Amino acid sequence: MKALITELIWSEGIEELKDQGFEVHYDENLWTDRERLLQVIPEYDAVIVRNQTIVNEELMEAGSRLKAIGRLGVGLDNIDVKRAKEKGIPVVFARHANATSVAEYVLTAILSASRPLHLASVDVRNGGWNRKKYTGGELYQKTIGLIGLGEISHRVAKRAHAFGMTIIGYDPFITEYDHVVAETGVHVKETLEELLLESDFISLHVPLTPSTEHLLSTPELNRMKPSSYVINTSRGGIIDEQALAAALQNQQIAGAYLDVLEQEPILDSHPLLLCENVTLTPHVAGLTEESQVRTSFLVAKEIGKVLKGERSLCTV
Template identity: 65%
Template sequence: MKILISEVIWQEGLDVLERQGYEIEYDDQLVQDRPKLLAKVKEVDALIIRNLTQVDEELLQAGSKLKVIGRLGVGLDNIEVEAAKKKGIQVVYAKNANATSVAEYVMSAVLSSNRSLDDANEDVRKGRWDRKMHTGGEVYGKTLGLVGLGEIAHRVAKRAHAFGMDVVGFDPFITEYDHVVAETGVKTKSSLDEVLAMSDFISVHVPLTPSTVSLIDSEAFQVMKSKAYVINTSRGGIVNESDLEKAISKGRIAGAYLDVFEVEPLDKDHPLLSHSNVVITPHIAGLTEESQVRTSVLVAKEVTKVLNGLPSLCVV
């Protein structure tokens, strides 16, 4: 059997596949050459991708031999999952493999927004010693609002509680007996607006779907505290970028930490880049060495299970 990998995978994942004796074609630049990708996918039994490879009807049609698609990550907005299922192609993903990395990114944003050591360091190196300017504040006693209460939110909440924060959340698919509520202690609210209104930090943890596009929009910003920070590590498009820019410009909220955007990479003239209280990173929340080893190994193992006719716990 033959496996095609069109984006970056860590060596540990390749080792898993090679030990199984599969024929592997690995080209992490293949995603940039759509005609070549469509030609090569015709001859393979499995395709392993990240978030850039568009698995649409055209690709699924070309991959007539495909049995499984492995997604090196958790987002599925670049895969037409239902269309794949209709063709008998299983889709497996890196279930929870990068959850800890994302949770740590969120807490880094929370801590940095209240007390930026980088800003203080830069100021000192310029010859200043302004202790009042860099006094900052504590996160202890502040409220963190979680939009979506899945595995990542659960891990964020555990860390936030360790810092003495109050954690509230909204998720219409979570009950009072789910572990994130019953065991982790997140206080669920009956509406998104209720969470937005009481939170000092708002962290987004929902997938990009038709119902979550522009979930955080101009109306949402009107509800928030003027000192609130928005943190988005989920997907671009969930936070309306135009509405956010207007809210920032008007001082409606204190700032934002954004790791994802509607169009990536970010255009150098994007209006949000002009705001010093908007911290922007290049889609790295889930990217740590540890998480990428876990992601690569997990997806490789689950792909081989499917190819060997075994059940996978990571099937979408």
């Protein structure tokens, strides 16, 4: 069997595939050459991608031997899952493999907003000693609002509890008996508006779908506290970036931490680049050495199961 990897993978994943008897072709930049990808895909039984390779009907039709699609992550908006199901091609994803890393990113953002030590250090190195400016604030008794109450929110909530934060959430698909409510202690709000009005920090944990696109736009941003921050580690497009830029420039909210954008990399002309109160990172919330070892190994292992006709708990 042959496996094609079109984007970055850690060596543990490649070794696992080889140990299972796969012939592996790895080219982390192949996703940038669509024509070549379409030419070579007919040779492979499995293709493993991240979030840049567009796995649509065109690619699946060209990949006549494809028996499995692997996603090195959890977001699936670059994969036509419906068409894959119609063609009988299982889609394997890295279930929960990077959840801890994303949760820690969210807490890092909250701590950075509350105590910007990096800015204080720059000030001291430049001859300053502004204790008033860098006094900061505590997380204790602040409120974090989680939009979407899945595994990552569960892990964020556990860590936020350690700081003595109040944790609220909004998710129309969650009941009072789900573990994130019953065991993690998240207080569920009936409406998104309630969460926006009460939160000091808002963290997004929902997939990009027609119902979540621009979930936060001008009306929602206007309901947030002027002292509040929004953190997006889910998908670009959940926040209306034009509306967010306006809210930041007008100081309607205190700031934003964005790891994902509607177009990546960001365009030089993007209005968010004019906002000093936004921190932008290059889609790295789930990227730690530990999570990438887990992700690469898990997807490789589960691809092998699928192709052997075994049951996998990591298929869509």
